[in-house]
Amino acid sequence: MPAPDELVTLYSDKVAKAGDLAALDAVRVEALGKQGEITQLLKTLGKMDPDTRKAEGPKIQGARMAVADAIEARKAALENEALEARLASEKLDLSLPVDETPLGSVHPVSQVMDELSEIFADMGFAVAEGPEIEDDWHNFEALNIPEAHPARAMQDTFYLATGEEGAPPVLRTHTSPVQIRTMMREQPPIRIIAPGRVYRSDSDATHTPMFHQVEGLVIDRNIHMGHLKWTLETFLKAFFERDDIVLRLRPSYFPFTEPSAEVDVGWSQVKGRRVVGGSEGWMEVLGSGMVHPKVIANCGLDPDVWQGFAFGCGIDRLAMLKYGMDDLRAFFDGDLRWLKHYGFGMLDTPTLSAGVGA
Known part of the structure; x- marks a missing residue:
């Protein structure tokens, strides 16, 4: 070896x-x-x-x-x-298309929020925000809804536990507290919208415990109902991208506005589906009115000098009406099949609106 x-x-x-x-x-x-x-x-x-x-x-x-x-x-x-x-020896052909990468979708509620912001920005409105956990004063008292007021029974409120004396905090039942905070923080003239999540103890095909709402507020000198009607009409024409929008204001009651009005919009049948526009019938879409003098005074402003109007509507309902959805609960089920059907691609979203005056 x-x-x-x-x-x-x-x-x-x-x-x-x-x-x-x-x-x-x-x-x-x-x-x-x-x-x-x-x-x-x-x-x-x-x-x-x-x-x-x-x-x-x-x-x-x-x-x-x-x-x-x-x-x-x-x-x-x-x-x-x-x-x-x-x-x-090997080459990479950069001219060949790559495999499509899965992209996320824009939720219809987010899409509608973008549309609302664009439309009202064209009309001179700013977007205001506020906390979702509110104190009793901002959510009720300042809005002319004292403790014994029957209007509190109109809103099924989520109350939070607290160890402090006094009224417990609540999950805000509307975005109206944002209006209060804005009036107390800023000097008029004020033109804002307040979109965001709100909470009420209610659940069926047209109500969910959490939903989205947008409210608008204008505070200035010599404001009247004519300004309110023009604003809502201009907004709805731009949002639904139709010129044949017809409004009907019906007397109503809200503790924070006086006078108050429900806003109905005309609808028509298109291919067997009810759509906004025309005048075959009426459907309610908004609540509105002139800001109550007590609310203006509660925010430290003189109601003899400053007047204003406010309005509010459900963002989820607006999405249902514009994009043909039939059950509010599906917005929050987390079903990806639903989002694939109704959601908007991030790179191919539709035109946000017809534009004010278009």
Whole structure:
């Protein structure tokens, strides 16, 4: 059997001449495999006397390590050569279209909020926000709804536990507290809309415990109902993208407006579906009125100098009317099939509105 140093010379030469990974692996098996020469030489150590084993063991182990290191080095070199050859021969055609990447969808409620913001921005309104957990004063008292007022029974309120004395905080039942906070923070003239989430303990096909509402407020000198009607008519024409919008204001009651009016809009049948526009019938879409003098006074303004109007409607209901949805509860079910059907692609959303005056 060849000596260890001879085996190192022999297999180092074979390793250097291996032209590919397959040939290199064959050399590894020949030298270090179960029946390889160096492996067989290692097996002879058990038959040697202690002194001979002590002298020959390091030489054989050194030969094994030297050949193994040579194989690893040659393997790395061959892999690098293979990679260089692949990079030189393969091409990536950047002109080919890539596979479509799944994109998220814009929820119809978010879409309608964007439309509302755009339309009212064209009319000079700013967007105002406020907390969703409100105190009793902002949610009720300042809006002319004292503790014993029967109007509190009109809103099924979520009350939150509190360790403090006094009325507990509530999940806001409307976005009207934003109007109060704005009037107390800013000096007139004021033109704002307040979109956001609101909460009432109610659930059926047309009501959910959490829903979205937008309210509008204008405070200025010499404001009257004519300004309110023009604003709502202009908004609805732009939102529904129809010029044949007809409004009807019916006397109503809200504690924070006087006089108050429900706003009905004309509808017509199109391909068996009721759509907003025309005058075949009427449907209620908004509540509105002139801001009550007590509300203006509660915010530190003089009602003899400043007047205003306010209006409010459900954003979810507006989405249902414009985009043909029939069940409010589906907005919050988290069903991706529903969102795929009704949602708007982030890159191909429809025109936000017809535009004011379009």
